Amino acid sequence: MSETDIRTRPIRRVVIAGGGTAGWMAAAALSRTLGKVLDITLVESEEIGTVGVGEATIPTLVTFHRLLEINEQEYMSAVKGTIKLGISFENWLDKGHRYIHSFGVSGKDHWSAGFQHFWLRGQKLGIASGYEDYCVELKAALQDKFAHLPRGGINYAYHMDASLYARYLRTLSQGHGARRVEGKIVEVVKDEASGFVTAVKLADGSMLEGDLFIDCTGFRALLIGQALGVGFTDWSHWLFNDSALATQTTAVRDAVPYTRAIAGSAGWQWRIPLQHRMGNGIVYSSRFMSDDEARHDFLSSIEGEVIKDPWPIRFKPGQRQKSWEKNVVALGLAGSFIEPLESTTIHLIQRGIVHLLRMFPQVIAQPDIDQYNAQLDSELAHVRDFVVMHYKLTNRRDTPYWQAVQDMEMPATLKHRIDLFRETGKVFRSSEELFAENSWIQVMMGQGVMPQQYHPTADVMSEPDLRRFLDDIRAHVDNTVRQLPPHQAYIDQYCPGVRAPEPAAAG
Numbered sequence: 341m342s343e344t345d346i347r348t349r350p351i352r353r354v355v356i357a358g359g360g361t362a363g364w365m366a367a368a369a370l371s372r373t374l375g376k377v378l379d380i381t382l383v384e385s386e387e388i389g390t391v392g393v394g395e396a397t398i399p400t401l402v403t404f405h406r407l408l409e410i411n412e413q414e415y416m417s418a419v420k421g422t423i424k425l426g427i428s429f430e431n432w433l434d435k436g437h438r439y440i441h442s443f444g445v446s447g448k449d450h451w452s453a454g455f456q457h458f459w460l461r462g463q464k465l466g467i468a469s470g471y472e473d474y475c476v477e478l479k480a481a482l483q484d485k486f487a488h489l490p491r492g493g494i495n496y497a498y499h500m501d502a503s504l505y506a507r508y509l510r511t512l513s514q515g516h517g518a519r520r521v522e523g524k525i526v527e528v529v530k531d532e533a534s535g536f537v538t539a540v541k542l543a544d545g546s547m548l549e550g551d552l553f554i555d556c557t558g559f560r561a562l563l564i565g566q567a568l569g570v571g572f573t574d575w576s577h578w579l580f581n582d583s584a585l586a587t588q589t590t591a592v593r594d595a596v597p598y599t600r601a602i603a604g605s606a607g608w609q610w611r612i613p614l615q616h617r618m619g620n621g622i623v624y625s626s627r628f629m630s631d632d633e634a635r636h637d638f639l640s641s642i643e644g645e646v647i648k649d650p651w652p653i654r655f656k657p658g659q660r661q662k663s664w665e666k667n668v669v670a671l672g673l674a675g676s677f678i679e680p681l682e683s684t685t686i687h688l689i690q691r692g693i694v695h696l697l698r699m700f701p702q703v704i705a706q707p708d709i710d711q712y713n714a715q716l717d718s719e720l721a722h723v724r725d726f727v728v729m730h731y732k733l734t735n736r737r738d739t740p741y742w743q744a745v746q747d748m749e750m751p752a753t754l755k756h757r758i759d760l761f762r763e764t765g766k767v768f769r770s771s772e773e774l775f776a777e778n779s780w781i782q783v784m785m786g787q788g789v790m791p792q793q794y795h796p797t798a799d800v801m802s803e804p805d806l807r808r809f810l811d812d813i814r815a816h817v818d819n820t821v822r823q824l825p826p827h828q829a830y831i832d833q834y835c836p837g838v839r840a841p842e843p844a845a846a847g
Contacts, residue, residue, distance in 0.1 A: 357557050365671075370518070383542065396619075397498045419505045421498045422613055424599060425481040432601075432736075433786070439787070456791070481598045487830050523546065530567060553669070558674060568665050583623070585635060664712045672689045681727050691774075722770075732754070766795070767781060
């Protein structure tokens with residue numbers, strides 16, 4: 341077939357290469373929205389395992405599920421889920437120090453200045469308490485409480501079992517007409533003239549032809565990397581960690597409504613509480629810690645009985661130089677990897693899917709490809725900077741790892757944000773950036789950056805009025821949190837875990 345024919349062929353057949361969270365999220369979204377006009381096939385092999393982590397999420401997944409009309413109670417029961425109000429960062433600024441990056445909004449903003457400016461003046465006058473006192477989500481997290489509130493009065497995300505989530509989405513996708521094929525991809529077939537992918541060949545000799553291919557083959561990047569030769573931009577000069585170990589342990593206490601991120605000597609550990617177990621992992625730099633040292637530190641610090649032997653994960657932080665090339669779109673680990681410190685992996689899969697749906701073409705067009713890549717590049721750089729910030733803003737110098745972190749040059753875009761906040765108290769958010777102003781504020785102040793000045797708008801309010809303003813917000817937060825039930829009790833009542841149904845048969 342000629343190059344012209346392929347480039348102008350209407351997109352009717354979508355092949356998703358690879359399952360796991362990325363593949364089944366793509367299948368669920370495409371089948372739910374375009375399943376009536378597309379033939380959607382997902383090919384995966386039971387022989388090839390998935391990374392098996394990505395069990396903590398951020399609030400954007402709540403929105404994604406609403407778009408797909410997913411019943412929250414049904415979903416949370418199926419994935420043995422719990423609520424996440426934020427992340428507890430422990431030992432990051434200094435050993436023994438803790439702060440929480442919550443999903444909430446602190447205080448009330450004025451159109452000309454954020455709440456932090458009024459709080460900063462209140463601190464100067466001695467009439468403001470800790471910044472955490474002005475945020476419902478943060479105070480609720482500290483007290484292990486949660487309940488849904490009217491009118492979206494509390495922001496939250498989920499902890500979930502990643503394998504159960506893939507199974508849940510598989511059942512959902514097949515219900516909307518997506519087809520699953522069991523098989524291992526052994527060859528990617530391309531058109532000689534255009535370089536477009538025309539089919540994937542499976543180990544049994546069968547061919548799956550398509551017009552658009554979505555690469556969810558993980559770090560192997562079989563289509564976007566190996567077949568199309570799209571290069572990878574390495575960010576390891578900013579993000580030193582390149583290794584991880586993950587395991588599962590029995591739950592020994594009530595589930596808390598937050599993820600724990602505990603800094604160590606050459607990386608950090610995560611704790612993700614589910615209804616039926618605890619997810620655990622250590623992320624570290626092989627330059628500063630051996631695998632044996634990591635395993636020892638990891639296993640000696642976790643609670644509960646080990647359910648599954650720790651499994652290793654090797655990775656390189658960075659991104660594909662193009663997320664969409666020709667007729668292949670990369671999602672998940674095939675397209676980028678930023679360590680899971682801020683639970684952004686699933687979000688970036690979701691953003692790739694949402695952008696693809698918004699721009700879904702009748703035929704492959706270069707302007708669509710260019711715009712898609714530009715949007716993903718911008719969002720990835722934003723998330724990268726936010727994660728790097730946790731390493732740069734620390735007082736720790738106690739190991740060679742932390743000394744090296746302090747010596748590295750940070751991205752210029754990140755330096756500007758930190759300098760702006762340190763000198764003026766101001767933060768900014770560009771269109772469609774993930775992390776809002778309050779996230780930057782919570783992390784920067786949590787890791788020791790206190791602004792040197794505040795916006796003059798805060799001086800317009802008299803001291804008595806400012807006191808009342810701050811006291812009213814704090815009282816509202818306290819009153820709201822006081823009425824919330826314990827998180828574990830709410831989960832037990834709202835979405836007790838059930839045995840997941842077996843997905844529909846392939847075909």
